[in-house]
Amino acid sequence: MHVHVIYAHPLKDSLAAQLHEIVLDELTKAGHTVDDLDLYAEGFDPVLSAEERRDYHDTSINQKYIRPYVERLQRAEGVVLCHPVWNFGWPAILKGYFDRVFLPDVSFKMKDGMLYPGLTNIRRLATVTTYGSPRWRAWVLGDPPRKNGTRFLRAVCHPNVKVTYHALYNINNVTPEMVDNYLKKVRKAMSQF
């Protein structure tokens, strides 16, 4: 399978960086071809410009600003997001990726007033993430990153897409053993992606 990994963290010595390495390693070992998009390393600009907003609905030209990113996404049969949770959402650079790349005729198609998924090439979708908050507090707040990573993204993929969400909560209060168990869990999940 051709897997597009989308990674968002600025530090090379972070837990997210460690998870990113595991994701790349295990997917490659399992025989997948991997296209790794490291948003910070590539200097991705997350700001939707005035021109892009103006052209957003004009599907004859709306892709011209970010065409290479659209092509990479459209080649993917699987997508893995790897990021920390910031302000109960995606880090800004990743949110901006979706703002700019998930365009009409890319992530969704509109026909007779109805919305249809645009990324039916994607049949496997996974998120690998960490939270500072304990799970109960995230749950009380509706856990928006979990809902975005599972429900919102599911809706734009193939109707039978297999969706998984791997999260370690309460990161400041977990033991080294719990972190280690999470790394093992992610390793196993990626080896079976």
Ligand SMILES: Cc1cc2nc3c(=O)[nH]c(=O)nc-3n(C[C@H](O)[C@H](O)[C@H](O)COP(=O)(O)O)c2cc1C
């Ligand atoms: C800017 C910022 C915002 C954060 N906001 C949240 C938050 O809203 N909810 C949460 O659970 N954790 C939050 N955290 C904690 C991060 O999720 C935590 O630091 C991260 O998962 C640890 O992984 P890392 O070492 O790879 O950065 C925030 C951290 C930062 C730096």
